Amino acid sequence: MKIGIAGAGAVGGYFGAYLKQAGHDVVFLARGKHLEAMKQSGLTIIENHDERMTIHGVFTEDLSSFLDASLILFCVKSPDTRATAEQIKSLGNDDSIILTLQNGVDNEEILIDIFGEERVLSAATYISSHVEKPGVIKQEGVVKLIIGALHEAGVPTCQQIADVLNEANIDTAMSDSIMESKWKKVLWNATFNPLAALSQATVGEILDDEELRMTAEQVCREVLAVANKNGIPLGEKMLDVTFKKAEFARGHKPSMLQDRLHGKQMEIESLSGYFVKKGRELSVETPATQALYSNLLFIENGQHVVKR
Known part of the structure; x- marks a missing residue:
């Protein structure tokens, strides 16, 4: 299968590497120093401190390379979603399946x-990875x-994609209510990402600081209220589940802080602004x-x- 990785950073690069290792024809879309490093030396994945693999393939910033891709993993940052999607659409490949692994629900x-x-398929993505240096992605944990x-018409295709991912040693399960999973x-991201970015605190520091923790708990309650009013029964x-999960990520610097x-x-919009605006729409206060x-x-x- 030909697979395009739209955004071969910490998330897209990781999953793309496993798909490439499994024998698929994978095209990695990237830019800057990360792209140049991958072109020169391949993409290296380091897991759990010592497990390492390096793959070589097509690394490019030319979206036309996605023309005949059967599957596109959509991993760009949320602010780039519309522009990147419109460029892919303009290629005229009307058969490719789009699987978003992005943060947020918008x-x-x-x-x-x-x-x-x-x-369009969607995924709740559980991974703790970052670009350690150009061309090298480090991942820890499960x-x-x-x-x-x-859409119900996409269920058979979703099963096929899940099989492809599992065969590539990517632990993948299917959900018939994916947006509830998202x-x-x-809920975790909206609680800890914006607050970490603003305070420059790690997850553990937020948990241990009385005032920061109170703010995090209030944000969590507000997002829960928006979800329930929006028809998502959380x-x-x-x-409690969200804060228990946070205990296992104490040293983590959330992506917005990075x-x-x-x-x-x-x-900012996907992990904060969306809930403010959706709250206004649904008459839910989110101070x-x-x-x-x-x-x-x-x-x-x-x-x-x-600066002048």
Whole structure:
């Protein structure tokens, strides 16, 4: 199978490497120093400190390489979703299946708008990985995908893709309510990602600081309220579940914090702004989330001011 990896960073590069090792024709879309390093020396995956594999393949910034791909893993940052999707759509490949492994619960709406509901699959992605240096991805802990179709017509295809992923040693399960699974995952992200990015604290520091923890718990309650009002039945117990999961990631610097530290654009809209705006739409108050959102927007806009 020809597979395109739209965004061969910490997540896309990891899964693409396993698919390449399994014998698939994989095209990795990347840019900058990461792309140049992969072109020169291949892509190296380091797992659990000492397990290492290096794969060689097609590394490019030319989206036309996706023209005849049967499957595209959509792994770009949320702010790039629409532009990247429209470029892929313009290739005229109307048969490819799009599987989003992105954060948030809003990217599906954009992808459905561009590709149609039957072609889009979604995944709740459980992985702790980062680009250690250009061309090298480091991953620690357990990796798991939960994938599902967004339209009943896509269920058979979803099963086929799940089989492909499992055969490539990627632990993958199917869900008949994938968006509920995604909301459960985004609950953790919306609680810890924006707060970590703003405070520059690790997950453990948020848990141990009384004031930061109170803010995190309030944000979690607000996102839960938005989910339930939006028709996603998440019980109050999900607050405890979310914080118990956080205990296993104490040393982790969430992706938004990593982006801020590296001067990259943060996923502010998908992991914060979406819940503020959806809350307004549904008449759910989100004051703590609003405070994080407005502060992060101010910080990011300031980073892009041209200094004279």
